[in-house]
Amino acid sequence: MASLPIISGQDCIRALTRAGYRRARQRGSHVRLTCDGRSPVTVPLHQTLDRGTLRSILRVTEIGVEEFLRLLG
Helix, strand or coil, rough: CCCCCCCHHHHHHHHHHHHHCEEEEEEEEEEECCCCCCCCCEEEEECCCHHHHHHHHHHHHHCCHHHHHHHHC
């Protein structure tokens, strides 16, 4: 299993957009993303996301680590 990188919230949103998610709304420093047939997810717009936060986002979106790394480019 590949380890999770330390990335920004904006990079996470960019990768999830490539996976089919789209911005639904933003409130303060948090962006809500939605995708048809999947659970919505909230991503904080921080300079760096904690690995636990990123792992939680991937769990909600049902995207594996390897798939996420591929989406990051």
